[in-house]
Amino acid sequence: MTIEFEIPKPIAQQQYVLKTVADNMMRSVSREMDENEHAVPYSYIEFMHAAMRATGAGSLAPRTEMTKEVDPNKPKRPPIGYQMLAHMLEMLSWGDVGMYLVTPGGGLGAAAVEAAATPEQKQKFLARFGEEKPTFAAMCMTESGAGSDTSAIKTAAVLDEKTNEWVINGEKIFVTAGHKSMVHDEQFGKGFIVVWASIDPSAGRAGMRGFVIEAGTPGVTVTKLEHKMGIRASDTAAISLVDVRVPFDHVLGSPTVERETEKGFKKAMATFDATRPLVAATGIGVARAALEFVKEKLAENGIEVRYGLPRNKLTNIEREVIDMEIMLRSGWLMIIKAVWMADNKKPNALESSMSKVKAGDVTTKVTQKAVELMGPLGYSREFLLEKWFRDAKITDIYEGTGQINRLVVARQILGYSGRELR
Amino acid sequence: MYSFEPNEEQQMLLEAVGRYAENDLRPAGHDAEEEGILPEKVVSKGWELGVLQASVPEAYGGFGERSAVTGVLAAEEMAFGDLAGTLAVMVPSLFVTPILLVGSEEQKQEYIPPVIEMDWQPYTAALIEYALDFDPLELKTTAKAEGDSYVLTGEKAFVPFAKDAEAMLVYASLDGVTQGFIVPKTVAGLSVQEEAEKLMSLNALPTYRVKLDGVKIPKANRLGGETGHDFQPVLAAMRVALAAMAVGVARAAFEYSRDYAKEREVFGVKVAQKQAIAFMLAEMATEIEASRMLTWEAAWKLDVGKEDAYRDAYLAATGAADMAMMVTDRAVQILGGYGYIREYPVEMWMRNGRGFATLIGLAIV
Numbered sequence: 001m002t003i004e005f006e007i008p009k010p011i012a013q014q015q016y017v018l019k020t021v022a023d024n025m026m027r028s029v030s031r032e033m034d035e036n037e038h039a040v041p042y043s044y045i046e047f048m049h050a051a052m053r054a055t056g057a058g059s060l061a062p063r064t065e066m067t068k069e070v071d072p073n074k075p076k077r078p079p080i081g082y083q084m085l086a087h088m089l090e091m092l093s094w095g096d097v098g099m100y101l102v103t104p105g106g107g108l109g110a111a112a113v114e115a116a117a118t119p120e121q122k123q124k125f126l127a128r129f130g131e132e133k134p135t136f137a138a139m140c141m142t143e144s145g146a147g148s149d150t151s152a153i154k155t156a157a158v159l160d161e162k163t164n165e166w167v168i169n170g171e172k173i174f175v176t177a178g179h180k181s182m183v184h185d186e187q188f189g190k191g192f193i194v195v196w197a198s199i200d201p202s203a204g205r206a207g208m209r210g211f212v213i214e215a216g217t218p219g220v221t222v223t224k225l226e227h228k229m230g231i232r233a234s235d236t237a238a239i240s241l242v243d244v245r246v247p248f249d250h251v252l253g254s255p256t257v258e259r260e261t262e263k264g265f266k267k268a269m270a271t272f273d274a275t276r277p278l279v280a281a282t283g284i285g286v287a288r289a290a291l292e293f294v295k296e297k298l299a300e301n302g303i304e305v306r307y308g309l310p311r312n313k314l315t316n317i318e319r320e321v322i323d324m325e326i327m328l329r330s331g332w333l334m335i336i337k338a339v340w341m342a343d344n345k346k347p348n349a350l351e352s353s354m355s356k357v358k359a360g361d362v363t364t365k366v367t368q369k370a371v372e373l374m375g376p377l378g379y380s381r382e383f384l385l386e387k388w389f390r391d392a393k394i395t396d397i398y399e400g401t402g403q404i405n406r407l408v409v410a411r412q413i414l415g416y417s418g419r420e421l422r
Numbered sequence: 423m424y425s426f427e428p429n430e431e432q433q434m435l436l437e438a439v440g441r442y443a444e445n446d447l448r449p450a451g452h453d454a455e456e457e458g459i460l461p462e463k464v465v466s467k468g469w470e471l472g473v474l475q476a477s478v479p480e481a482y483g484g485f486g487e488r489s490a491v492t493g494v495l496a497a498e499e500m501a502f503g504d505l506a507g508t509l510a511v512m513v514p515s516l517f518v519t520p521i522l523l524v525g526s527e528e529q530k531q532e533y534i535p536p537v538i539e540m541d542w543q544p545y546t547a548a549l550i551e552y553a554l555d556f557d558p559l560e561l562k563t564t565a566k567a568e569g570d571s572y573v574l575t576g577e578k579a580f581v582p583f584a585k586d587a588e589a590m591l592v593y594a595s596l597d598g599v600t601q602g603f604i605v606p607k608t609v610a611g612l613s614v615q616e617e618a619e620k621l622m623s624l625n626a627l628p629t630y631r632v633k634l635d636g637v638k639i640p641k642a643n644r645l646g647g648e649t650g651h652d653f654q655p656v657l658a659a660m661r662v663a664l665a666a667m668a669v670g671v672a673r674a675a676f677e678y679s680r681d682y683a684k685e686r687e688v689f690g691v692k693v694a695q696k697q698a699i700a701f702m703l704a705e706m707a708t709e710i711e712a713s714r715m716l717t718w719e720a721a722w723k724l725d726v727g728k729e730d731a732y733r734d735a736y737l738a739a740t741g742a743a744d745m746a747m748m749v750t751d752r753a754v755q756i757l758g759g760y761g762y763i764r765e766y767p768v769e770m771w772m773r774n775g776r777g778f779a780t781l782i783g784l785a786i787v
Contacts, residue, residue: 001427003491005719006726008423083424307733308657310557311740311779326741329734330712333719337711340424354708403701410700413707414684421695 005333008080011087018088021047022095027384030096033233034387038225040180041099041233042187049104049134082274082339086281090332093285097391098233100282102136104188105129107177109137111275112194112210116252125212128189135189136180140172140239141196148404151205155197155241159248159255166251168197168211168219168244176398178237179222182215191215195241200257210252219244230390276352276399277338280359283395284332287366290388291324294370297377320373324366331355331362353400353408360396360405367392426718432492438471439496443503448674451504454626455770458618460510468500468511469542474518477787483535488522490659490721493787494666498714501670505774506626508667509784513582514538517545517591519786520602520656526647533589533604544583547591547602548632549660549783552579558593558600558657558782563634565594565603565644572596572644574603574611574637580621582784584614584630591645592634593653593783600653602645611637623773629784656786658724658735663785665717665735668742668778669710675753675771676706683756699756706749713738713745721787743778750775 007015025044033041092100106113106129113125128135146152155170172178172195181191192214200207213220224238248255298305298317305321306314314322334355341348367389371378378385396402411421428436446464454460473496478484500508514537521529537545551562563576574594584590591602605612615631645651680703683694693699720738723731750772754761761768 001429001433002425003428003432003495003718003722004423004425005722006423078423078425080424308559308736310555311743313555313557322737322740323744326716326737326744329719329737330716330741333715334708334712336424337426337715340426351711354711357704357708358712406701406704407697409704409707410697413680413703414694414700416695416700421697421700 007087008083011080011084014084015087015091018091018095021051022091026092026095026099030099030384030387031381033096033099034230037227037232038179038235039233040185041102044099045102045104045134046187052105053130079343082278082342083336085278086335086339089278090281090285090288090335093282094289095285096233097282097286098231100285101176101231101234102180104134104136106135106137108139108275109177109181109192109194112139113137113212113252115274116210121212121249121252125192128191131189133187133189136177136191138175138177138181138191138193138237139196140175140178140193142174143171144173148401150196151208153196153198153208155195156201157197157199157209157211157251159199160245163245164248165245166211166248168195168213168241168246170195170197170241172239172241174226174398175237175239176234178239179225179235182220182237182239183222184215193220193239194252195239199251199255203257207257209255211246212250212252213241213244213246217244217246229393230387231394272400273349273352274342276356276405277335277342277348279395279399280331280335280338280356283359283363283392284328284335286388286392286395287324287328287331287363290367290370290385290392291321291328293383293385293388294321294324294373297374317373320369324369327362328366331358334358350409350412353405353412356400357402357405357409360402363392363395428495432495435471435473435476435492436495436499439473439499440502442468442471443500447500447503447507451507451626452767452770454504454506455623456625456764458625460507460626464507465510466542468507469514473500474512474515475538478518478522478534478538482522482530483538488519490662490724490787491718493659494662494717494721497663497666497785497787498670498673498717501667502674503670504626505667505671505771505777506624508670509582509624509627511542512785514543514545515786516547516582516783517589519659520547520591520645521604523655523659524602524646524651524653528642529604529645529647543588544586545589546581546583546587547593547783547786548578548581548584549593550580550781551577552631559653560598561593561595561600563592563594565596565601567596567641568638570641571638572603572641574605574634574639576634578632578634580619580629580781580784581614581632582627582629584632585616585618585628590632592632592637594634596644596650599650600657601650602653602656603639604643604645605634605637605639609637609639611635621777623770623777654732655724657782658720658732660783660786661735661739662717662721662724663787664778664782665713665720665738665742666787667785668739668746668775669714669717671771671774671778672706672710672713672746672749675750675768675775676703676710678768678771679703679706679753679756679761682760693756702752702756706752709745710749713742716741739778739782746775746778 157166157168192212194210198207219242221240222237223240226236305318338348338351338355371389450464475484476486477488565572589606592605613633619629686693716738720734753768754772760766
């Protein structure tokens, strides 16, 4: 037990390598990827896949600790899997958050399986990410009538007792990497989606379950690719499910409804506790890119930020930069604390959501302020700053909007249930 | 490694300080503010917790090692009870900690034990000057070498317990560089204004204007000895102390308004059940945690001697001042009309809250 802020050595080494990737494979094609929406950055994908196969990294959940070479004489090192992931995502997003979102390895789909599946299911569904071809998976939660209010989901799964198959019908939207997960591409392995559906609409949240649907399953169609303000390298798909039949054991969690427990729903939400600080980290990466750009341009123009001066002696631009630094660093440290808690198996629902609330604020404010401060340089597409401004905004929307996360934080600090604080 | 848990020793200290903050400081805070005086018993009890004593090595009469991390943890916890009380209890630290940080070996041996080994006594320090462009790094009070002496000239403001102080550290500009000077109680040219300062808050903390009219002190009294000292570590220790206390006061205001909101009925529900209020509280909690993280990291960097520790201490203090203002203002807002009534503590915390932008030099860890 101690209070310490030293970046662990393995993470520092990882960051050194990732910085090179971000510089050479992401920044170099950032503008091109932004201007050609939905172009696929194959070389980045291939590279990351090879690199992650070598290191065992991959999804948005750290690999279960290997039981290799345990030396009883050596002091046991505390786990840092989530901490490594947070750093990795921050650095890749500093490179290009749109491209980061097409990193193979399962993303939120695999994270959902990690959070809610049995060991057999994990083996069955997750092994593919270590194989030869880069492979994608996606999480399908949102529907046109159900965003933050996930209990309003209409997609339904009915058990066909004759064939022991689930029959799923519904329409999902805003599926990150939905196209790469489900549409055949020579270069990629066979992916899957995790579709959240109700097995008993009368049971509300208690009836919610995740279903793994393999690419190529009849009845699944990618009907649309969204055109977005930013993160244009990332495919955001609409997926229609018409009488989709999946084997019985593709359900994550219990196949029967236990009323009043909301267990199924809580499984889905547990995925978010784990992934919120990670998504927050991607935002912080974008904000750091923007702030570094600002400082670089100020330095080029001979404008120095005089740290240490009383507030009322600072120029406006100095105050802005200092405030941006305060926001960025504190936002980042909240993420580190949240993932440190996850690594150490401490309940972190509060810290996790707080870090996302903060990162949503920080990322949007820092990038918006950066564009303002840089004048024409900020608004021109000659530099990447305007792109980071567009990329940044999604941080405060996906993986729980700033508002739904405020609600989660408020319920936690007030000790209120969802019924007491709607 | 990253780690966010106080060690066992720190936890024990925090428990003791927390009990004192809750059972002694908080109950005394309101009347002390109204009457302008803090009961001596409360001050001496706070001193006996040994927060400062535990940060001084045995060689100088204490029983521990200084750690800025331990210091900020204790500062937050105590300020959660009451800010004026905390500043009063910790006033001897203004004299001891700079000597411990940058004083010469002789100074440490001569000046620290008499403070540390005794009951609470008013040893203090004078940094602030009464000017809107006050800057700790560009002081108007000057020190000039004259033979074997330094001659101090200028005026200091907001000096805690100056009237009864056994000795004080006076910060002055020596050829444009901020340096500390140990000034004993009775020295020609030193005068303390009879009337205490009247501030927006901290009524229970007596502070004074101090005039230095050609105060002559031996050269040996320059902090750090003949060659003087670096002021940055002292200033950084002041900044993280203030940041931690800002977090403590903000937490007090947050928790009070949160509990109030869970009691207060409006339109048939508790006011906390309204998102307008609940979201305010969520943001308050988030910003408090953000500031705490910055403060902890800056303190940790000071302890391990990171290159950018001073800059981070500045950022932590700057962020905490804004945070404390935001949080305490909202606490008043959540209590509505009652927030504005002095019977309730939140308006005092709001007045405290604005102080963190100004009161540099009134605390150090």
